[in-house]
Amino acid sequence: xxxxxxxxxxxxxxxxxxxxxxxxxxxxxxxxxxxxxxxxxxxxxxxxxxxxxxxxxxxxxxxxxxxxxxxxxxxxxxxxxxxxxxxxxxxxxxxxxxxxxxxxxxxxxxxxxxxxxxxxxxxxxxxxxxxxxxxxxxxxxxxxxxxxxxxxxxxxxxxxxxxxxxxxxxxxxxxxxxxxxxxxxxxxxxxxxxxxxxxxxxxxxxxxxxxxxxxxxxxxxxxxxxxxxxxxxxxxxxxxxxxxxxxxxxxxxxxxxxxxxxxxxxxxxxxxxxxxxxxxxxxxxxxxxxxxxxxxxxxxxxxxxxxxxxxxxxxxxxxxxxxxxxxxxxxxxxxxxxxxxxxxxxxxxxxxxxxxxxxxxxxxxxxxxxxxxxxxxxxxxxxxxxxxxxxxxxxxxxxxxxxxxxxxxxxxxxxxxxxxxxxxxxxxxxxxxxxxxxxxxxxxxxxxxxxxxxxxxxxxxxxxxxxxxxxxxxxxxxxxxxxxxxxxxxxxxxxxxxxxxxxxxxxxxxxxxxxxxxxxxxxxxxxxxxxxxxxxxxxxxxxxxxxxxxxxxxxxxxxxxxxxxxxxxxxxxxxxxxxxxxxxxxxxxxxxxxxxxxxxxxxxxxxxxxxxxxxxxxxxxxxxxxxxxxxxxxxxxxxxxxxxxxxxxxxxxxxxxxxxxxxxxxxxxxxxxxxxxxxxxxxxxxxxxxxxxxxxxxxxxxxxxxxxxxxxxxxxxxxxxxxxxxxxxxxxxxxxxxxxxxxx
Ligand code: BGC
Numbered sequence: 099x100x101x102x103x104x105x106x107x108x109x110x111x112x113x114x115x116x117x118x119x120x121x122x123x124x125x126x127x128x129x130x131x132x133x134x135x136x137x138x139x140x141x142x143x144x145x146x147x148x149x150x151x152x153x154x155x156x157x158x159x160x161x162x163x164x165x166x167x168x169x170x171x172x173x174x175x176x177x178x179x180x181x182x183x184x185x186x187x188x189x190x191x192x193x194x195x196x197x198x199x200x201x202x203x204x205x206x207x208x209x210x211x212x213x214x215x216x217x218x219x220x221x222x223x224x225x226x227x228x229x230x231x232x233x234x235x236x237x238x239x240x241x242x243x244x245x246x247x248x249x250x251x252x253x254x255x256x257x258x259x260x261x262x263x264x265x266x267x268x269x270x271x272x273x274x275x276x277x278x279x280x281x282x283x284x285x286x287x288x289x290x291x292x293x294x295x296x297x298x299x300x301x302x303x304x305x306x307x308x309x310x311x312x313x314x315x316x317x318x319x320x321x322x323x324x325x326x327x328x329x330x331x332x333x334x335x336x337x338x339x340x341x342x343x344x345x346x347x348x349x350x351x352x353x354x355x356x357x358x359x360x361x362x363x364x365x366x367x368x369x370x371x372x373x374x375x376x377x378x379x380x381x382x383x384x385x386x387x388x389x390x391x392x393x394x395x396x397x398x399x400x401x402x403x404x405x406x407x408x409x410x411x412x413x414x415x416x417x418x419x420x421x422x423x424x425x426x427x428x429x430x431x432x433x434x435x436x437x438x439x440x441x442x443x444x445x446x447x448x449x450x451x452x453x454x455x456x457x458x459x460x461x462x463x464x465x466x467x468x469x470x471x472x473x474x475x476x477x478x479x480x481x482x483x484x485x486x487x488x489x490x491x492x493x494x495x496x497x498x499x500x501x502x503x504x505x506x507x508x509x510x511x512x513x514x515x516x517x518x519x520x521x522x523x524x525x526x527x528x529x530x531x532x533x534x535x536x537x538x539x540x541x542x543x544x545x546x547x548x549x550x551x552x553x554x555x556x557x558x559x560x561x562x563x564x565x566x567x568x569x570x571x572x573x574x575x576x577x578x579x580x581x582x583x584x585x586x587x588x589x590x591x592x593x594x595x596x597x598x599x600x601x602x603x604x605x606x607x608x609x610x611x612x613x614x615x616x617x618x619x620x621x622x623x624x625x626x627x628x629x630x631x632x633x634x635x636x637x638x639x640x641x642x643x644x645x646x647x648x649x650x651x652x653x654x655x656x657x658x659x660x661x662x663x664x665x666x667x668x669x670x671x672x673x674x675x676x677x678x679x680x681x682x683x684x685x686x687x688x689x690x691x692x693x694x695x696x697x698x699x700x701x702x703x704x705x706x707x708x709x710x711x712x713x714x715x716x717x718x719x720x721x722x723x724x725x726x727x728x729x730x731x732x733x734x735x736x737x738x739x740x741x742x743x744x745x746x747x748x749x750x751x752x753x754x755x756x757x758x759x760x761x762x763x764x765x766x767x768x769x770x771x772x773x774x775x776x777x778x779x780x781x782x783x784x785x786x787x788x789x790x791x792x793x794x795x796x797x798x799x800x801x802x803x804x805x806x807x808x809x810x811x812x813x814x815x816x817x818x819x820x821x822x823x824x825x826x827x828x829x830x831x832x833x834x835x836x837x838x839x840x841x842x
């Protein structure tokens with residue numbers, strides 16, 4: 099087994115007992131100019147700029163629409179371009195998507211590839227910030243080598259509905275887990291001397307109505323959930339940029355929402371960088387006054403709000419010159435603070451073989467063993483024949499669609515045309531990367547491994563019966579711009595699995611999905627592995643786990659509900675609306691996929707497992723769940739209360755082999771749902787014990803109090819649990835907290 103990347107400092111928990119941080123970025127960050135130095139430089143440069151130069155910095159187009167003769171020689175074909183000001187040494191900003199690798203969807207040149215990391219939900223399943231940091235450093239280095247200096251990466255919208263199309267890009271349903279992981283990813287990306295962008299700010303939790311819907315949620319609920327994920331991510335990662343989202347929050351577009359951009363982000367959180375708009379998310383020039391600094395993808399907005407429309411308003415004073423200066427200063431601040439001016443642009447060779455190792459390690463730790471009845475996995479030496487069924491497992495692993503999609507090294511082997519849904523324009527249903535069939539043949543040396551595509555369930559059942567073990571690869575496509583109708587696997591795969599498992603009780607299902615799915619066949623299937631979209635080396639990771647050369651250590655970052663009836667919104671908001679009218683499309687822009695409507699989330703701040711806890715419902719698989727080939731015992735849970743909460747405990751590997759565990763600490767405040775306050779991921783040899791100490795972030799022990807605009811920790815007793823998942827506490831005790839008020 100490859101040595102795992104170790105972490106020391108997880109979450110709001112500081113794992114005092116662990117070793118030194120091995121991730122990237124720290125040393126590069128130490129050499130960075132201070133915030134004040136960057137500010138002084140920004141002011142000096144601003145003083146030398148003409149108004150045209152200033153305007154130039156606050157708007158940009160998509161690279162593909164820059165006419166060939168006007169394309170600077172060094173301009174890569176990515177998502178966006180902001181021209182620089184050469185005479186002042188201000189570099190151009192060349193932006194690329196996204197968090198899973200360098201998305202080349204906009205690149206019409208044939209043959210461009212990049213290292214494809216596993217999807218966000220897979221990365222989050224690692225519960226390993228050091229891996230996110232290493233992944234961020236890797237994709238950031240590829241961005242730079244391809245000529246980009248701005249990455250549109252760190253997506254951290256919380257999963258509120260397992261049908262939402264972009265969940266696969268994000269980092270799960272918990273604000274602490276998501277915030278810690280995105281912070282590490284951003285830190286890794288920016289260690290290359292480029293800017294990372296945390297997105298989509300905020301409450302852009304579904305695709306239906308992404309351009310038209312208003313999310314209406316109380317401020318306290320927002321601050322305790324989605325906003326907290328961003329807050330933690332920004333504190334830890336210090337991104338140069340924040341991308342405001344398409345949707346409205348409380349009736350006001352996120353990109354012109356002064357409460358979100360000026361009050362929360364800047365006044366309360368002290369964010370010093372700039373706010374860029376999502377592509378097509380700007381609706382007015384006045385957005386500049388509400389905290390937007392850059393119209394980044396103006397090509398898809400109705401008007402050039404921050405250039406053509408802005409100039410006359412500057413001329414007659416309807417928009418004060420100071421507003422332009424403020425926006426420019428923030429952009430310059432990020433350029434200097436992240437050292438874009440010192441980072442040479444231009445093509446550099448990429449060591450794809452080395453980078454693939456990062457993708458492999460991420461996929462190994464991001465694959466979750468959900469069920470392993472009778473310890474069928476790892477496959478025993480006595481297994482002589484395996485039939486692999488379905489999922490195009492002879493061609494590659496699937497990826498999610500939309501702006502984050504990465505054409506992996508080796509290219510896609512199959513691309514299926516989508517029907518005419520909203521996503522059809524720019525989304526591809528495609529398979530590439532390592533090939534499960536070949537990987538299994540390699541990993542299970544000596545075993546006969548054959549393949550059937552699964553289109554004939556009867557034939558699959560016959561083959562399954564004849565083999566020692568059947569492995570079904572089951573897929574569900576997820577994409578930006580569209581949500582899913584339900585939790586059902588695509589096509590007739592449920593029936594296929596049912597028939598295969600009925601024919602051979604030794605059936606393994608490998609889920610390759612962008613979201614949790616329902617499993618009507620679960621009672622018949624002893625083994626389920628959730629591999630998500632596993633990235634370029636995903637098949638190798640899956641084969642390693644099935645063969646047992648890697649001990650699984652992934653844990654779910656989202657709840658798998660038993661059915662949609664358990665969800666706060668059993669019907670996806672907006673799903674039953676008619677298609678948008680022509681007028682809607684004109685009014686709301688190219689991303690319009692529904693008429694306007696309001697979204698309310700009955701769970702409020704209790705997204706995901708907290709909703710299940712609050713309503714006493716039993717999910718199919720709980721947040722935090724994941725099995726190992728070894729066993730871990732928890733003992734000696736001790737807690738110390740007061741102004742914060744400190745928990746220490748011992749984890750012992752009592753099983754037969756080395757493995758990593760993810761002990762999780764949850765706190766329950768009186769009358770509230772369980773909240774994750776920390777975790778660690780110790781790698782333990784057989785028989786080895788480790789004492790772990792964690793400290794809770796006081797915001798997780800508090801409620802956001804509206805009248806005082808403070809996080810308020812109430813004095814008194816709280817329950818503290820050391821758990822294997824959100825529904826499997828092992829040890830429980832109480833701590834007494836003292837009263838505390840904290841700044842927002
Ligand atoms: C997506 C963003 C992306 C942008 C640029 C938009 O459609 O929502 O996440 O960064 O396009 O490609």
